[in-house]
Amino acid sequence: MDIRENVSLRDYSTMRLGGNARYLLEIHERQQMAEAVSWAKLQSLPFIVIGGGSNIFWQDTGFDGLVIVNKILKYEDFAEDDSNHYVTIGAGENWDSVVQRTVEVGLTGIECLSLIPGSAGGTPVQNVGAYGQEISNTLTTVELYDTQTDSFLTMPGYDCGFGYRTSRFKTTDKGRYCITALTLHLSVGNPEPPFYAGLEAYLEEHHISEYTPATIREAVIAIRSAKLPNPAEVANNGSFFANPVVDNYTYTQIAADFGDDMPHWEVDNDQVKLAAAWLVDKAGFKDFHDPETGMGTWPNQALVLVNEHAESTAQLLAFRDKIISTVQEKFGVTLQQEPELLP
Numbered sequence: 290m291d292i293r294e295n296v297s298l299r300d301y302s303t304m305r306l307g308g309n310a311r312y313l314l315e316i317h318e319r320q321q322m323a324e325a326v327s328w329a330k331l332q333s334l335p336f337i338v339i340g341g342g343s344n345i346f347w348q349d350t351g352f353d354g355l356v357i358v359n360k361i362l363k364y365e366d367f368a369e370d371d372s373n374h375y376v377t378i379g380a381g382e383n384w385d386s387v388v389q390r391t392v393e394v395g396l397t398g399i400e401c402l403s404l405i406p407g408s409a410g411g412t413p414v415q416n417v418g419a420y421g422q423e424i425s426n427t428l429t430t431v432e433l434y435d436t437q438t439d440s441f442l443t444m445p446g447y448d449c450g451f452g453y454r455t456s457r458f459k460t461t462d463k464g465r466y467c468i469t470a471l472t473l474h475l476s477v478g479n480p481e482p483p484f485y486a487g488l489e490a491y492l493e494e495h496h497i498s499e500y501t502p503a504t505i506r507e508a509v510i511a512i513r514s515a516k517l518p519n520p521a522e523v524a525n526n527g528s529f530f531a532n533p534v535v536d537n538y539t540y541t542q543i544a545a546d547f548g549d550d551m552p553h554w555e556v557d558n559d560q561v562k563l564a565a566a567w568l569v570d571k572a573g574f575k576d577f578h579d580p581e582t583g584m585g586t587w588p589n590q591a592l593v594l595v596n597e598h599a600e601s602t603a604q605l606l607a608f609r610d611k612i613i614s615t616v617q618e619k620f621g622v623t624l625q626q627e628p629e630l631l632p
Contacts, residue, residue, distance in 0.1 A: 290314055290324060292355070298347040301339060301358065303406065303520035304628070306602045307347025310356040317360050317381070319469050322434045323441070326467065329355040337632060338467045340381065340408030343520055343527060344415060344628045349602045352632050359410050361469055364390065375429065377472045380410025384417075392502040396475040398427040400502040401488070403509045406520050406527060410468040414458045415627070416451045420509055421485035424473075425451035432470040441469070454531050454627060480505050487512060516590045524596035525587065526628035529609070530565040533622050537561060543620055547571065565624055566592045572615045584608035602630075 296313040299305045312334070314325050322338075329336035335354035339345060363379030364387070374396055378387050388403050401420035402412075411417070412424040413431055428446040435442055444466075450457030458466055479501050483489065491508050492498075518525055535543075540561040544551055552564035569575070569591040578585040583599035586592075594612075599605055613624050 290321065290328065292328070296356070298351055298356070301356065302342040302346045302526075303524060304346040304526050304596055304605065305524040306349075306596060306599060306605060308349050308351025310352045310354075312355040313358065314355060315358040315360050317362070319361060319432075319441075322357070322359070322361075322467050322469055323439065325355065325357045326434065326436050327439070335632070337464075339631075340411045341383070341406065343407035344411055345631050346526060346602060346605065346628055347631050354632075357467075359408065359467070359469075361410075363470055366394070372477050374475050374477065375472055376475055377470055378409045379470050380408060380468045382409045384409050384412060388506065391473075391475055392506045395477055395502060397478055397480050397502045398422070398473065398475040399424070400480065400506040401485070401509055403506045404513045404517075409471060413449060413451075413456055413468060413471060415454050416456050418454070420488045420512075423451070425449070425456075427473040427475060428471055429474045430472045431468055432472075433466040433468055436465055436467065453534070459629075516587075517593060518587055518595065523587075525593050528565075528590075528592040528627055529594040530569065530592055530612075530624040531627050532562050532565045533568075533624060534560050534562050535622060539621060543622070547620075563622065566590060568616050568620055568622060568624070569612060572612065572619050574612055574615070579608055579611070582608040582611075606630075 292312050292314045294312055296310045298307040298310050316322055316325055326336060336357055337352060338357045338359055340359050360381035361379040362381055363377060364382060365377040367375045369375060376391060384407050385404055387409055388399050392400050399422060401422040402417060405417055405419060413428060417424050425446060430446060431444045431449060433442055433444055488508060491512055497504055534556055537559055540553060552567050554562045556562050574586050575591050576586060576588040582604040583597055584605055585595045585597045587595050609626060617623050
Protein backbone atom coordinates (compact mmCIF):
# COMPACT_ATOMS: atom_id res chain seq x y z
CA MET A 290 0.00 0.00 0.00
CA ASP A 291 1.28 3.44 -0.96
CA ILE A 292 0.72 5.18 2.37
CA ARG A 293 1.94 8.77 2.33
CA GLU A 294 2.90 10.82 5.39
CA ASN A 295 2.16 14.41 6.39
CA VAL A 296 -0.22 15.16 3.50
CA SER A 297 -2.07 18.48 3.20
CA LEU A 298 -5.81 17.94 3.46
CA ARG A 299 -6.62 21.13 1.55
CA ASP A 300 -6.53 19.05 -1.62
CA TYR A 301 -9.09 16.63 -0.15
CA SER A 302 -11.92 19.08 0.44
CA THR A 303 -13.51 21.34 -2.16
CA MET A 304 -13.47 24.13 0.44
CA ARG A 305 -9.67 23.86 0.30
CA LEU A 306 -8.97 24.50 3.97
CA GLY A 307 -7.53 22.45 6.83
CA GLY A 308 -4.34 21.00 8.24
CA ASN A 309 -2.36 17.86 7.40
CA ALA A 310 -3.06 14.14 7.64
CA ARG A 311 -0.46 12.11 9.44
CA TYR A 312 -1.03 9.36 6.88
CA LEU A 313 -3.08 9.18 3.67
CA LEU A 314 -3.87 6.29 1.34
CA GLU A 315 -5.85 6.13 -1.91
CA ILE A 316 -7.55 2.78 -2.48
CA HIS A 317 -8.82 1.45 -5.82
CA GLU A 318 -10.02 -2.07 -4.97
CA ARG A 319 -12.55 -3.49 -2.53
CA GLN A 320 -10.04 -5.64 -0.65
CA GLN A 321 -7.77 -2.66 -0.08
CA MET A 322 -10.43 -1.21 2.23
CA ALA A 323 -10.02 -4.17 4.58
CA GLU A 324 -6.22 -3.96 4.34
CA ALA A 325 -6.19 -0.22 5.07
CA VAL A 326 -8.45 -0.54 8.11
CA SER A 327 -6.36 -3.48 9.38
CA TRP A 328 -3.16 -1.44 9.01
CA ALA A 329 -4.62 1.47 10.97
CA LYS A 330 -5.78 -0.85 13.75
CA LEU A 331 -2.35 -2.50 13.98
CA GLN A 332 -0.80 0.96 14.36
CA SER A 333 -3.47 1.92 16.94
CA LEU A 334 -4.43 4.84 14.72
CA PRO A 335 -7.83 6.41 14.07
CA PHE A 336 -8.95 6.33 10.44
CA ILE A 337 -11.45 8.16 8.25
CA VAL A 338 -12.80 7.17 4.84
CA ILE A 339 -13.57 9.98 2.38
CA GLY A 340 -14.59 10.33 -1.25
CA GLY A 341 -14.43 13.40 -3.46
CA GLY A 342 -14.34 15.86 -0.56
CA SER A 343 -17.30 17.91 -1.76
CA ASN A 344 -19.26 17.57 1.47
CA ILE A 345 -16.49 17.75 4.06
CA PHE A 346 -14.01 20.26 5.41
CA TRP A 347 -11.12 19.75 7.79
CA GLN A 348 -10.03 21.15 11.13
CA ASP A 349 -6.95 23.36 11.06
CA THR A 350 -5.28 20.77 13.30
CA GLY A 351 -5.60 18.17 10.54
CA PHE A 352 -5.97 14.47 11.35
CA ASP A 353 -3.53 12.46 13.45
CA GLY A 354 -4.38 9.16 11.83
CA LEU A 355 -5.00 7.50 8.46
CA VAL A 356 -7.19 9.15 5.82
CA ILE A 357 -8.47 6.54 3.35
CA VAL A 358 -9.51 8.06 0.02
CA ASN A 359 -12.07 5.75 -1.62
CA LYS A 360 -11.48 5.56 -5.39
CA ILE A 361 -13.10 2.16 -6.02
CA LEU A 362 -14.53 2.11 -9.56
CA LYS A 363 -17.33 -0.15 -10.80
CA TYR A 364 -20.37 0.14 -13.05
CA GLU A 365 -22.54 -2.87 -13.81
CA ASP A 366 -26.02 -2.68 -15.35
CA PHE A 367 -28.20 -5.78 -14.90
CA ALA A 368 -31.48 -5.75 -16.85
CA GLU A 369 -33.99 -7.84 -14.93
CA ASP A 370 -36.54 -7.39 -17.72
CA ASP A 371 -37.55 -4.79 -20.31
CA SER A 372 -38.49 -2.26 -17.60
CA ASN A 373 -36.28 -2.86 -14.56
CA HIS A 374 -32.54 -2.40 -14.26
CA TYR A 375 -30.26 -2.87 -11.27
CA VAL A 376 -27.14 -0.72 -11.51
CA THR A 377 -24.22 -1.49 -9.17
CA ILE A 378 -21.77 1.37 -8.67
CA GLY A 379 -18.37 1.53 -7.02
CA ALA A 380 -18.23 4.02 -4.17
CA GLY A 381 -15.38 5.92 -5.82
CA GLU A 382 -17.24 6.62 -9.06
CA ASN A 383 -17.92 10.28 -9.88
CA TRP A 384 -21.60 10.68 -9.09
CA ASP A 385 -22.58 12.92 -11.98
CA SER A 386 -20.88 10.55 -14.42
CA VAL A 387 -23.03 7.76 -13.01
CA VAL A 388 -26.19 9.81 -13.57
CA GLN A 389 -25.08 10.59 -17.11
CA ARG A 390 -24.52 6.92 -17.94
CA THR A 391 -27.96 5.90 -16.67
CA VAL A 392 -29.67 8.71 -18.58
CA GLU A 393 -27.85 7.87 -21.81
CA VAL A 394 -29.50 4.42 -21.87
CA GLY A 395 -32.94 5.78 -21.02
CA LEU A 396 -33.14 4.93 -17.32
CA THR A 397 -35.13 7.10 -14.95
CA GLY A 398 -34.85 7.49 -11.18
CA ILE A 399 -31.79 9.68 -10.54
CA GLU A 400 -31.83 12.23 -13.38
CA CYS A 401 -32.83 15.01 -10.93
CA LEU A 402 -29.63 14.31 -9.00
CA SER A 403 -27.52 15.56 -11.92
CA LEU A 404 -24.48 17.78 -11.35
CA ILE A 405 -24.30 17.01 -7.63
CA PRO A 406 -20.56 16.95 -6.91
CA GLY A 407 -18.77 14.16 -5.15
CA SER A 408 -18.52 10.39 -5.39
CA ALA A 409 -21.23 7.74 -5.37
CA GLY A 410 -20.28 6.42 -1.93
CA GLY A 411 -21.29 9.68 -0.27
CA THR A 412 -24.85 9.66 -1.60
CA PRO A 413 -26.33 7.19 0.93
CA VAL A 414 -24.59 8.90 3.87
CA GLN A 415 -26.40 12.18 3.23
CA ASN A 416 -29.41 10.61 1.53
CA VAL A 417 -28.60 13.05 -1.25
CA GLY A 418 -31.63 14.64 -2.83
CA ALA A 419 -32.64 17.36 -5.27
CA TYR A 420 -35.72 18.45 -7.21
CA GLY A 421 -37.98 15.84 -5.66
CA GLN A 422 -35.69 12.80 -5.91
CA GLU A 423 -33.61 11.21 -3.14
CA ILE A 424 -31.10 8.40 -3.38
CA SER A 425 -33.23 6.44 -0.90
CA ASN A 426 -36.00 6.26 -3.53
CA THR A 427 -33.94 3.98 -5.75
CA LEU A 428 -31.25 2.42 -3.53
CA THR A 429 -31.79 -1.30 -2.97
CA THR A 430 -28.55 -2.36 -1.25
CA VAL A 431 -25.26 -0.97 0.01
CA GLU A 432 -22.06 -3.02 0.13
CA LEU A 433 -20.13 -2.22 3.29
CA TYR A 434 -17.01 -3.07 5.19
CA ASP A 435 -17.89 -3.39 8.88
CA THR A 436 -14.92 -2.12 10.89
CA GLN A 437 -16.24 -3.74 14.09
CA THR A 438 -16.46 -7.28 12.71
CA ASP A 439 -13.77 -6.83 10.02
CA SER A 440 -16.02 -8.28 7.35
CA PHE A 441 -17.96 -7.25 4.25
CA LEU A 442 -21.75 -7.29 4.23
CA THR A 443 -24.65 -6.18 2.08
CA MET A 444 -27.27 -3.97 3.75
CA PRO A 445 -30.74 -3.47 2.23
CA GLY A 446 -31.82 0.11 1.66
CA TYR A 447 -34.67 -0.14 4.16
CA ASP A 448 -32.13 -0.78 6.93
CA CYS A 449 -30.10 2.37 6.20
CA GLY A 450 -32.15 4.64 8.47
CA PHE A 451 -32.79 7.21 5.78
CA GLY A 452 -34.28 10.58 6.66
CA TYR A 453 -34.07 14.08 5.29
CA ARG A 454 -30.37 14.46 4.35
CA THR A 455 -29.36 11.78 6.82
CA SER A 456 -28.88 8.05 7.41
CA ARG A 457 -27.51 5.66 10.02
CA PHE A 458 -24.07 6.16 8.40
CA LYS A 459 -24.20 9.78 9.51
CA THR A 460 -25.78 9.22 12.94
CA THR A 461 -26.04 6.01 15.00
CA ASP A 462 -23.38 4.09 13.05
CA LYS A 463 -21.14 6.95 12.06
CA GLY A 464 -17.62 5.66 11.41
CA ARG A 465 -18.52 1.98 11.69
CA TYR A 466 -19.25 1.15 8.05
CA CYS A 467 -17.12 1.92 4.99
CA ILE A 468 -19.23 1.99 1.82
CA THR A 469 -17.62 0.17 -1.10
CA ALA A 470 -20.54 -0.08 -3.56
CA LEU A 471 -24.27 0.56 -3.93
CA THR A 472 -27.01 -0.88 -6.12
CA LEU A 473 -29.88 1.17 -7.52
CA HIS A 474 -33.19 0.02 -8.99
CA LEU A 475 -33.91 2.19 -12.04
CA SER A 476 -36.64 1.97 -14.65
CA VAL A 477 -36.78 2.19 -18.42
CA GLY A 478 -39.11 5.03 -19.34
CA ASN A 479 -39.81 8.68 -18.76
CA PRO A 480 -40.26 10.68 -15.56
CA GLU A 481 -43.79 11.86 -14.97
CA PRO A 482 -45.07 15.20 -13.66
CA PRO A 483 -45.80 16.90 -11.36
CA PHE A 484 -42.20 17.95 -10.85
CA TYR A 485 -40.52 19.96 -8.10
CA ALA A 486 -41.69 23.59 -8.28
CA GLY A 487 -38.38 25.07 -9.46
CA LEU A 488 -37.96 22.41 -12.10
CA GLU A 489 -41.58 22.75 -13.21
CA ALA A 490 -41.13 26.50 -13.63
CA TYR A 491 -38.00 26.01 -15.75
CA LEU A 492 -39.74 23.48 -18.01
CA GLU A 493 -42.68 25.81 -18.55
CA GLU A 494 -40.48 28.84 -19.16
CA HIS A 495 -38.48 26.99 -21.81
CA HIS A 496 -41.55 25.32 -23.36
CA ILE A 497 -40.29 21.82 -22.63
CA SER A 498 -43.15 19.34 -22.78
CA GLU A 499 -41.30 16.15 -23.71
CA TYR A 500 -40.23 14.64 -20.41
CA THR A 501 -37.39 12.17 -20.85
CA PRO A 502 -34.52 11.39 -18.48
CA ALA A 503 -32.29 13.38 -20.85
CA THR A 504 -34.48 16.51 -21.00
CA ILE A 505 -34.92 16.52 -17.21
CA ARG A 506 -31.17 16.08 -16.69
CA GLU A 507 -30.47 18.96 -19.07
CA ALA A 508 -32.95 21.16 -17.23
CA VAL A 509 -31.47 20.33 -13.82
CA ILE A 510 -27.94 21.01 -15.08
CA ALA A 511 -29.05 24.38 -16.47
CA ILE A 512 -30.74 25.35 -13.19
CA ARG A 513 -27.83 24.27 -11.02
CA SER A 514 -25.21 25.84 -13.30
CA ALA A 515 -27.02 29.18 -13.14
CA LYS A 516 -27.18 29.14 -9.34
CA LEU A 517 -24.16 27.24 -8.10
CA PRO A 518 -20.38 27.59 -8.61
CA ASN A 519 -18.26 24.74 -9.93
CA PRO A 520 -16.21 23.50 -6.91
CA ALA A 521 -13.31 22.76 -9.26
CA GLU A 522 -13.10 26.49 -9.98
CA VAL A 523 -14.50 28.15 -6.83
CA ALA A 524 -13.75 26.72 -3.38
CA ASN A 525 -17.05 25.72 -1.76
CA ASN A 526 -19.02 22.81 -0.29
CA GLY A 527 -22.26 23.44 -2.15
CA SER A 528 -25.31 24.23 -0.03
CA PHE A 529 -23.88 24.82 3.42
CA PHE A 530 -27.16 24.78 5.36
CA ALA A 531 -30.06 22.33 5.26
CA ASN A 532 -33.63 23.56 4.89
CA PRO A 533 -34.90 23.74 8.49
CA VAL A 534 -38.07 21.94 9.57
CA VAL A 535 -40.11 23.85 12.17
CA ASP A 536 -43.41 23.33 13.94
CA ASN A 537 -46.57 25.01 12.73
CA TYR A 538 -46.50 27.60 15.52
CA THR A 539 -43.00 28.80 14.55
CA TYR A 540 -43.96 28.94 10.88
CA THR A 541 -47.12 30.93 11.66
CA GLN A 542 -45.13 33.45 13.70
CA ILE A 543 -42.55 33.96 10.95
CA ALA A 544 -45.21 34.20 8.24
CA ALA A 545 -47.10 36.80 10.29
CA ASP A 546 -43.98 38.96 10.51
CA PHE A 547 -42.53 38.44 7.05
CA GLY A 548 -45.44 37.53 4.79
CA ASP A 549 -47.18 34.27 3.99
CA ASP A 550 -45.53 34.20 0.56
CA MET A 551 -42.39 32.94 2.30
CA PRO A 552 -41.24 29.71 0.59
CA HIS A 553 -42.35 26.69 2.59
CA TRP A 554 -43.44 23.09 2.24
CA GLU A 555 -45.72 21.12 4.53
CA VAL A 556 -43.95 18.07 5.92
CA ASP A 557 -46.96 16.76 7.82
CA ASN A 558 -49.81 18.15 9.90
CA ASP A 559 -47.43 19.49 12.54
CA GLN A 560 -44.26 20.49 10.67
CA VAL A 561 -43.25 22.83 7.88
CA LYS A 562 -39.97 22.95 5.94
CA LEU A 563 -38.57 26.44 5.33
CA ALA A 564 -36.17 27.58 2.61
CA ALA A 565 -32.78 28.13 4.22
CA ALA A 566 -31.69 30.27 1.26
CA TRP A 567 -34.61 32.67 1.85
CA LEU A 568 -33.73 32.95 5.54
CA VAL A 569 -30.06 33.67 4.78
CA ASP A 570 -31.04 36.23 2.13
CA LYS A 571 -33.44 38.04 4.44
CA ALA A 572 -30.84 38.01 7.23
CA GLY A 573 -28.67 40.25 5.04
CA PHE A 574 -26.20 37.75 3.56
CA LYS A 575 -27.18 37.87 -0.10
CA ASP A 576 -24.03 38.26 -2.24
CA PHE A 577 -22.12 38.99 0.97
CA HIS A 578 -18.33 39.36 1.14
CA ASP A 579 -16.76 39.34 4.59
CA PRO A 580 -13.36 41.07 4.81
CA GLU A 581 -12.85 39.79 8.36
CA THR A 582 -12.86 36.12 7.43
CA GLY A 583 -12.18 36.01 3.69
CA MET A 584 -15.45 34.16 3.21
CA GLY A 585 -18.53 35.12 1.23
CA THR A 586 -21.82 33.88 -0.19
CA TRP A 587 -22.28 33.05 -3.85
CA PRO A 588 -24.15 35.85 -5.68
CA ASN A 589 -26.80 33.56 -7.13
CA GLN A 590 -27.29 31.32 -4.09
CA ALA A 591 -26.74 32.54 -0.54
CA LEU A 592 -26.67 28.98 0.80
CA VAL A 593 -23.28 28.47 -0.83
CA LEU A 594 -20.42 29.72 1.36
CA VAL A 595 -17.40 30.53 -0.79
CA ASN A 596 -13.78 30.59 0.29
CA GLU A 597 -12.69 33.83 -1.36
CA HIS A 598 -9.38 34.26 0.45
CA ALA A 599 -9.76 32.56 3.83
CA GLU A 600 -6.61 30.94 5.13
CA SER A 601 -8.03 28.81 7.93
CA THR A 602 -11.03 26.71 8.85
CA ALA A 603 -11.40 28.94 11.92
CA GLN A 604 -12.31 31.79 9.57
CA LEU A 605 -14.93 29.65 7.84
CA LEU A 606 -16.43 28.69 11.21
CA ALA A 607 -16.54 32.31 12.30
CA PHE A 608 -18.45 33.24 9.15
CA ARG A 609 -20.77 30.24 9.56
CA ASP A 610 -21.55 31.24 13.14
CA LYS A 611 -22.20 34.83 12.10
CA ILE A 612 -24.90 33.65 9.69
CA ILE A 613 -26.42 31.17 12.15
CA SER A 614 -26.65 33.71 14.97
CA THR A 615 -28.16 36.41 12.72
CA VAL A 616 -30.81 34.03 11.35
CA GLN A 617 -31.57 32.82 14.88
CA GLU A 618 -31.97 36.36 16.16
CA LYS A 619 -34.17 37.46 13.26
CA PHE A 620 -36.36 34.37 12.80
CA GLY A 621 -35.92 32.17 15.87
CA VAL A 622 -34.69 29.35 13.62
CA THR A 623 -31.36 27.56 14.07
CA LEU A 624 -29.69 26.56 10.82
CA GLN A 625 -27.81 23.27 10.65
CA GLN A 626 -24.77 22.87 8.41
CA GLU A 627 -24.77 20.14 5.76
CA PRO A 628 -21.06 19.50 5.09
CA GLU A 629 -19.24 17.60 7.81
CA LEU A 630 -16.37 19.08 9.77
CA LEU A 631 -13.66 16.43 10.16
CA PRO A 632 -12.43 14.90 12.29
